[in-house]
Amino acid sequence: MTPQDLEDVVLEDGERPAGEQPESESLDEENRLKPEFVRNVHEAVREGDYDRAYELVEPLHPADIADLLELTEEDQRLDVARAIRDQMSAEVIAELNDYVREQLLANLPAEIVAGIAEQLETDDAVAMIEDLDRDDQRAVLAELEPEDRAAIEAALAYPEETAGRLMSRDFIAVPEHLMVGDLIDFLRENKDLPTDFWEVFVVDPAHRPLGTCALSWIMRTPRHVPLSDVMTRDQTLIPVMMDQEEVALRFQKYALISAAVVDESGRLVGQMTVDDIVHIVQAEAGEDVLLLSGAGEGDINEPIRDAYSSRVRWLVANLGTALIASLIIAMFGAAIEQLVALAILMPIVASIGGNAGTQTMAVSVRAIAMNQLTRSNTRRILWRETRVAVLNGATVAVLIGLATAAIFSPMLGAVIALAVIINILTAGLAGVVVPVLFERLGQDPAVASSVFVTMITDSMGFFAFLGLAVVSGLVG
Amino acid sequence: MTPQDLEDVVLEDGERPAGEQPESESLDEENRLKPEFVRNVHEAVREGDYDRAYELVEPLHPADIADLLELTEEDQRLDVARAIRDQMSAEVIAELNDYVREQLLANLPAEIVAGIAEQLETDDAVAMIEDLDRDDQRAVLAELEPEDRAAIEAALAYPEETAGRLMSRDFIAVPEHLMVGDLIDFLRENKDLPTDFWEVFVVDPAHRPLGTCALSWIMRTPRHVPLSDVMTRDQTLIPVMMDQEEVALRFQKYALISAAVVDESGRLVGQMTVDDIVHIVQAEAGEDVLLLSGAGEGDINEPIRDAYSSRVRWLVANLGTALIASLIIAMFGAAIEQLVALAILMPIVASIGGNAGTQTMAVSVRAIAMNQLTRSNTRRILWRETRVAVLNGATVAVLIGLATAAIFSPMLGAVIALAVIINILTAGLAGVVVPVLFERLGQDPAVASSVFVTMITDSMGFFAFLGLAVVSGLVG
Known part of the structure; x- marks a missing residue:
């Protein structure tokens, strides 16, 4: 009757091919x-x-x-x-x-x-x-x-997006003194119960949850055993006002199938089940991709005017930060007139920094969302990102430095190499600090981090490169 | 005995405060x-x-x-x-x-x-x-x-990452001819069964799945009813070689709690349950954030040398695309020497285009991952993104055009405005076309789209702006 018992039975003819569903039109x-x-x-x-x-x-x-x-x-x-x-x-x-x-x-x-x-x-x-x-x-x-x-x-x-809004109000709660057999009879006789459920909650007279019985345990236990002997008392309670993201993290952390939702006075008012959590996790994790890129809700079925208004906001913000970068370039207008190679090369420094900043920021935003980047390890992560940035910076700096030295001049090669290292380091720090700061200020780090990190890496890219060109005496 | 029956019971003193877990150290x-x-x-x-x-x-x-x-x-x-x-x-x-x-x-x-x-x-x-x-x-x-x-x-x-690797081999499968009571006795008597399960599979003599019985149905049905009367025959079978992302999409689409995994000959070999799916969804959706930003696995516990090698690859690729943009600028070296304002303003056009491209790309990548952007609607989405881009482009073009006209010259204002519109349109199209092409080529659109889209928007930004400046006669 178990899978093993049946394994030796010979396969019949006319079986469905290769475990596939039948071809569909x-x-x-x-x-x-x-x-x-x-x-x-x-x-x-x-x-x-x-x-x-x-x-x-x-x-x-x-x-x-x-x-x-x-x-x-x-x-x-x-x-x-x-x-x-x-x-x-x-x-x-x-x-x-x-x-x-x-x-x-x-x-x-x-x-x-x-x-x-x-x-x-x-x-x-x-x-x-x-x-x-x-x-x-x-x-x-x-x-x-x-x-x-x-x-x-x-x-x-x-x-x-709170548990109270999302929970199901159809659940089964029974008093502690029942026997397994009583419960089975109750389930068989009562027609008004929900049709699909996997756990039964046991409550005290004030309707506060005492424990949970998985159906599989009930099914495998003789009828005369008291419910209180088969239930787990160790349970995670979800307060009605808890945010869905938090609820999803609890389910994942404690590998829950379902959990009791309790109101302000600790009474059982609903349950959340893991199949709802799948949707929440999908929505929350997907949201971060869209928020980080400034695409708002980012649904392909969103009306055009909504897509326009959520995206144009970030483009205008980006225009603002681009203007700051332009102001920095303008400070060095005379240097550029003297050496047009500076204008040709400066976008490289900014672009590499922007890319490095985005990498670190994505890692930080994910880690914050998963409760992995907390006050306990922020300093360690900063130090880690610094070391990664030094390695990345050194590699890219050598490549671009040598190419520039060959095409333009060794001095310009040295200037761009140093500028790239400075900017990748800045990017690594900004990619951790900006999202962490937003989180501590109670903001969603995915929403605005991108604009700030790009502003920092663009400005620093132009400033470091053009500034070093002047300081090094390349232009005077 | 149901929640309603207990609702009028008065709360006792000494209850736990506000539905919270007790304060923890x-x-x-x-x-x-x-x-x-x-x-x-x-x-x-x-x-x-x-x-x-x-x-x-x-x-x-x-x-x-x-x-x-x-x-x-x-x-x-x-x-x-x-x-x-x-x-x-x-x-x-x-x-x-x-x-x-x-x-x-x-x-x-x-x-x-x-x-x-x-x-x-x-x-x-x-x-x-x-x-x-x-x-x-x-x-x-x-x-x-x-x-x-x-x-x-x-x-x-x-x-x-296939169903065969991830599935659980502990499941319960029984032949069709059993009665509900036989099944309950079997579950009670057999000590070797898995402890947690929510569904029982019914199989034919060749061990191919015929249907599924939810425990809650078995529990609520009299003992003499045949299993074949309580099972659902309509079931989604997962082939062992199916990719985890695909498995997760099936679970979400059909709201499954568990599903039978079948081998090449259609025999039941394992089951996947929704709690495993939560981890897959979390991993897959989170992965897109990291892949789009070129951050590889992007785990904060990843060893530094792994983080370095996965990230530096994209930084070097980005260096390559930045060089292409620089070549375009170099073509216009004479123009920049003549009018340094061009060097000051050109990063704005590239940056806005990059931002707009990233927005559209994030929306497309998510939609592809969720099976929402398919061959059936690619053309409709392209047309949608074109219209959003025209609106966004017009808004940003007016702002930057007026500012430039006021500070520099009306002609330069017109040039930058037109360049911004061209680049945002290019960005909108590239943001859909690049990920869709990668998907059709069998590549993960999240992996490499970013580098290509940025290359296109950077190059087009510089080319449109500097080219229009020359064509308009601003510089000769």
């Missing part, structure tokens, strides 16, 4: 919708042949239908939704990208949206409703059954 | 080790007071002991490990950062490492052993019990 080998398939659906919809579109889409999983809608141009999306009618299930809606969902929901009457919300689990319904604007939100809430409305309003009362 | 409010605590342990170890260090560390969770070792300087780590002796459990070892673990294991005899491996689950043991060098690996494998050795060798036979 709609999905490619990486499980993405095939372009031809998407085109066929769009064509059918454009020609008004809604029945053909419906048939094409019918075999798809809800997650793939959501992908199809995301791959559709904004102005055709409503038509596709109309064509596939009742295939636009609550599951499809829950899987949609926020922006695409918003567009579709904005075109549906409140009672339909409420109907969808009632089919979803509370946390998915909350995720759907929180994106609506105030008026639409109120209209949808008014259409909900009182019980669902209460649950969703309770979640919306907590700030976005 | 070692952990701060964000659950990181306090710097004073870390310092105290280090001091005790340095003074040779190993007993005091042992006592300080005793209350810590294994994950926190792992953090403590990561926060310790390399040359003190072995002493700390010695001081805390038997607290260095297999769990602590499993939680350690790869580099730190490697350092500690390199100093332990093979039989001790083998002993640790035997206490771990197969997948954790594999993760520990795969990092050792060939000779150490062989020595440790030789010390293992035959059964454990076979399991670990089987895993090591699959390439790194």
Whole structure:
């Protein structure tokens, strides 16, 4: 009955080939919708042949239908939704990208949206409703059954991205005195329980969590054993107000499957499960890539005006820092007029410094996000980055110094080599100090570090190179 | 017995404050080790007071002991490990950062490492052993019990980062004809089963998966119901050779808790569970930040020579692209000698373009990683980015154009404004095209896109600005 027992059974004929899913008309080998398939659906919809579109889409999983809608141009999306009618299930809606969902929901009457919300689990319904604007939100809430409305309003009362907003309110909590058999009977008889769960919480009379029982332990224990003998008392409690990033770090640190969420008075009010954490980790880690590059939310479905306003802000900030670098160059205008090679070479020093700074900054931002770079080791990391910078600086300086000496003059080679070393060192320090400072000031280090680090490396690059050229007597 | 039943019970006195864990001597409010605590342990170890260090560390969770070792300087780590002796459990070892673990294991005899491996689950043991060098690996494998050795060798036979390497071999598979009651009895009586599991796989006589039963369903179903009535037949099978990134995308797309891993002939050989997926998602999404910035593995515990060699490669590549930009400037040497303002302003055009290119590139790389940017919508995204670039370009061009016109001359203002628009447009297109091309060539778009995009925006920035200055007759 275990895998081993069955291993010797001879394979039958006609088995599925090579562990693969059967060849699909709609999905490619990486499980993405095939372009031809998407085109066929769009064509059918454009020609008004809604029945053909419906048939094409019918075999798809809800997650793939959501992908199809995301791959559709904004102005055709409503038509596709109309064509596939009742295939636009609550599951499809829950899987949609926020922006695409918003567009579709904005075109549906409140009672339909409420109907969808009632089919979803509370946390998915909350995720759907929180994106609506105030008026639409109120209209949808008014259409909900009182019980669902209460649950969703309770979640919306907590700030976005906190455990209270994200937790599931469907969990199973039982008193301590039960036997394993009592619990199994209770689960069998009670029809109102959630369908999927992996742990049962044990609570005291004041409804504060005492411990957790994994279903696999309950299943493997004789009926007469008290629950208190199979539960783990050692548990990580998540306060309702904890930020999602923090919640995700706890789950990872302690390898949790689910955790009890408790309110201000320590009462069990919900649970977070590891499958929600996957989404949080994906979002938070992905966010850092986008924030570091100044791309805002950076979603390819974001409306153009939102993408414009979040990105142009950083371009204008970058314009400001570029102006500072220009001011530094302007100080050396006379030197450049005298020796045009300075103008030709100066961007190299700035660019290498910018690159080195970005490397260190990315490492620091990741380490801060993972709770690996803390007050306890900042000094050690600074020292580490200094040594890496010296090695990097020396290597690059030799290369560019020799090339410059050969093409221009040995003195100019020496000047650029020294400037590169200075700038890579500056970059290494700035790449640690700037994000750490932002973090200590309570700011997200991924948001603004980039602009500051680039400003520092650009300015230092031009200043060190042009300044050394003057000091060395190359130009007078 | 449900949460609701207990809600009216009055809270007792002496409850824990505000849902918080009790105040800890070692952990701060964000659950990181306090710097004073870390310092105290280090001091005790340095003074040779190993007993005091042992006592300080005793209350810590294994994950926190792992953090403590990561926060310790390399040359003190072995002493700390010695001081805390038997607290260095297999769990602590499993939680350690790869580099730190490697350092500690390199100093332990093979039989001790083998002993640790035997206490771990197969997948954790594999993760520990795969990092050792060939000779150490062989020595440790030789010390293992035959059964454990076979399991670990089987895993090591699959390439790194594939399902076969990462899957757990401890799972429960039963034949289809069982009743729910038979299964529960089997689970109760069989002592050799894994302790934690959430789903039971149902297999045919050839050991190919037929369906999955969630424990919660089994628990809620009367004993006489056949398993085939409670199992879901609709399941996502993971081929052993599937890459971890792909596995993680499947888990997210279909919201899976666990999935069967099948070999080339479709037989069930292992399972992946969502808690492993959290680590993969964290690693893959975090990796993109580091790869995009050219920081390699980018771990703060990476040995300095590794950090040097992975970073200097990109700095040298960047040096090459900076030289191309310099060649373009050199073509316009005469123009710069005539009008030094060109040298002062030209870095602005390049810098803004680089920034805009990085924004678009980060969005594209994320979208490709999430399977959101595919052949089906590349053209739509290019058109979208073009429109965003026109808006961004126009805004920045007006600002810098007016400022330049006021300070230098209206003609120079017009030249820089036009150059900025051209470069931001170029940046927007390059930011999509470069990563998409790398992906189609089968390369990781996060790895090399950055160098190419920067080369394109730098070169185009200098060329457009200096070229327009000549063409407009500003310089002759």
